[in-house]
Amino acid sequence: MAQKYLNFTVSESEGEQSLPILDGTLGPSAVDVQPLYNKHGLFTFDPGFRATASTKSAITFIDGDAGILLHRGYPIEELAEHSHFTEVAYLLMFGELPDAAELAKFEASLNMHNLLHEQVLSFYRGFRRDAHPMAVMVGVVGALSAFYHDVMDIQNPADRVHAAIRLIAKMPMIAAASYTYSIGRPQRYPLGKLDYSSNFLQMMFGRPTDEYQVDPVLGRAFDVILMLHADHEQNASTSTVRMAASSGANPFACIAAGIASLWGPAHGGANEAVLKMLTEIGSVENIPRAIARAKDKNDSYRLMGFGHRVYRNFDPRSRVIQAQAKKVLAHIGKDDPLLEVAVRLEEIALKDDYFVERKLYPNVDFYSGILLRAMGFPTNMFTAVFALGRTAGWVSHWLELQQESHGIDRPRQLYVGKTLRHYPTAPVRRTASK
Numbered sequence: 001m002a003q004k005y006l007n008f009t010v011s012e013s014e015g016e017q018s019l020p021i022l023d024g025t026l027g028p029s030a031v032d033v034q035p036l037y038n039k040h041g042l043f044t045f046d047p048g049f050r051a052t053a054s055t056k057s058a059i060t061f062i063d064g065d066a067g068i069l070l071h072r073g074y075p076i077e078e079l080a081e082h083s084h085f086t087e088v089a090y091l092l093m094f095g096e097l098p099d100a101a102e103l104a105k106f107e108a109s110l111n112m113h114n115l116l117h118e119q120v121l122s123f124y125r126g127f128r129r130d131a132h133p134m135a136v137m138v139g140v141v142g143a144l145s146a147f148y149h150d151v152m153d154i155q156n157p158a159d160r161v162h163a164a165i166r167l168i169a170k171m172p173m174i175a176a177a178s179y180t181y182s183i184g185r186p187q188r189y190p191l192g193k194l195d196y197s198s199n200f201l202q203m204m205f206g207r208p209t210d211e212y213q214v215d216p217v218l219g220r221a222f223d224v225i226l227m228l229h230a231d232h233e234q235n236a237s238t239s240t241v242r243m244a245a246s247s248g249a250n251p252f253a254c255i256a257a258g259i260a261s262l263w264g265p266a267h268g269g270a271n272e273a274v275l276k277m278l279t280e281i282g283s284v285e286n287i288p289r290a291i292a293r294a295k296d297k298n299d300s301y302r303l304m305g306f307g308h309r310v311y312r313n314f315d316p317r318s319r320v321i322q323a324q325a326k327k328v329l330a331h332i333g334k335d336d337p338l339l340e341v342a343v344r345l346e347e348i349a350l351k352d353d354y355f356v357e358r359k360l361y362p363n364v365d366f367y368s369g370i371l372l373r374a375m376g377f378p379t380n381m382f383t384a385v386f387a388l389g390r391t392a393g394w395v396s397h398w399l400e401l402q403q404e405s406h407g408i409d410r411p412r413q414l415y416v417g418k419t420l421r422h423y424p425t426a427p428v429r430r431t432a433s434k
């Protein structure tokens with residue numbers, strides 16, 4: 001296909017200029033703006049990266065208007081129905097679904113690396129026992145770089161895959177221990193006979209003194225949660241991982257940076273915030289007040305779990321997670337009054353002009369808190385669960401970046417500070433403000 005160009009005029013003297021347009025396989029094309037600075041001394045200005053493709057990537061595709069999410073081409077709904085988390089992790093990392101032998105080998109490697117060095121477990125004692133699990137996870141994952149730095153050569157593809165496997169493998173015990181430490185319960189170890197998700201659940205909820213049987217419905221629901229959170233293209237935490245990695249930093253340190261970014265309430269922390277919001281609303285009669293507050297420009301209150309930077313339609317993950325929440329509640333025979341509040345809130349918001357005009361729909365976090373609560377998770381573990389699933393995506397992007405590195409990421413800025421001035425030779429005297 002013939003190369004396309006964006007033509008524009010910078011000034012009359014320079015005449016018409018052109019920038020190459022790059023086509024991907026799906027989604028909007030991108031204008032290659034690199035010549036703008038090299039030829040014309042101009043930067044592009046796009047705070048928040050709303051219109052910027054920061055990299056090429058072949059891992060995940062999102063069509064936010066149509067509500068489509070594909071991993072390596074496969075729709076998330078199909079993966080959530082037919083696949084399981086370790087298979088999706090393999091797909092994200094290597095680009096194709098594994099055959100039976102490849103999957104068995106991959107899962108055996110995960111099992112081989114799923115323990116934490118006992119010294120790492122001793123780190124937990126340095127944290128306050130009421131520390132937020134995400135604070136603990138940032139610290140502990142970052143600290144792993146002290147264990148696996150000299151033993152890995154970032155230039156060696158096999159070493160890189162090894163580091164990625166270590167990260168996915170160790171994350172369940174890291175997350176579970178951030179909870180068991182807070183309640184003072186000795187940490188259980190992973191069991192070779194269990195799958196990835198069941199292992200996390202037994203380490204999270206089991207007592208070391210007793211057998212712990214993982215309920216298969218809950219085990220599957222948790223596996224679906226991990227699949228739904230596994231990757232989401234260049235979101236804030238993934239972009240953070242990629243930017244940290246662009247300097248050649250240790251992969252464990254890069255993933256710790258991703259966990260830090262995920263923690264915020266506008267990103268992974270929203271699942272925790274949704275439950276707080278639903279609890280505050282409390283009952284269906286209070287919904288109109290919450291909606292009115294969310295619409296009030298003088299109130300910073302937002303409907304948590306609503307809206308998305310990319311989706312201007314239903315987040316496809318929200319439908320899958322809502323179905324899982326209903327299934328789990330029916331299975332355990334528990335009514336959660338917050339589910340009723342959530343369902344009514346969604347119905348009311350989706351008919352309200354404010355939300356309709358702005359294309360604000362429920363995102364993945366809207367129902368995930370209800371599901372996790374039904375499974376027995378304390379609210380402060382919700383974002384840690386998100387981090388557990390997202391590690392598969394983070395390491396896949398880390399691997400992709402190493403293969404196609406374009407050097408260190410170094411954004412520029414539109415400077416709006418003082419122009420040049422000189423250091424005063426006489427003492428500075430300020431007149432006191434009245």
Ligand code: CMC
Pocket residue numbers: 232235265266267268270294295301302303304305306307308309310358360363364365
């Ligand atoms: N409640 C009320 N108003 C909202 C909301 C909301 N949840 N989200 C956006 N708006 C309004 C916003 O006030 C603005 O209105 P106006 O045009 O009148 O100024 C308009 O919608 C556009 O908002 P925006 O802030 O430009 O949208 P954004 O793309 O920058 O933000 C978002 C996306 C997810 C940060 C935002 O929708 C939000 O804060 N949602 C609640 C937090 C949340 O659920 N986050 C989880 C995201 S999904 C999980 C993940 O991938 O991490």
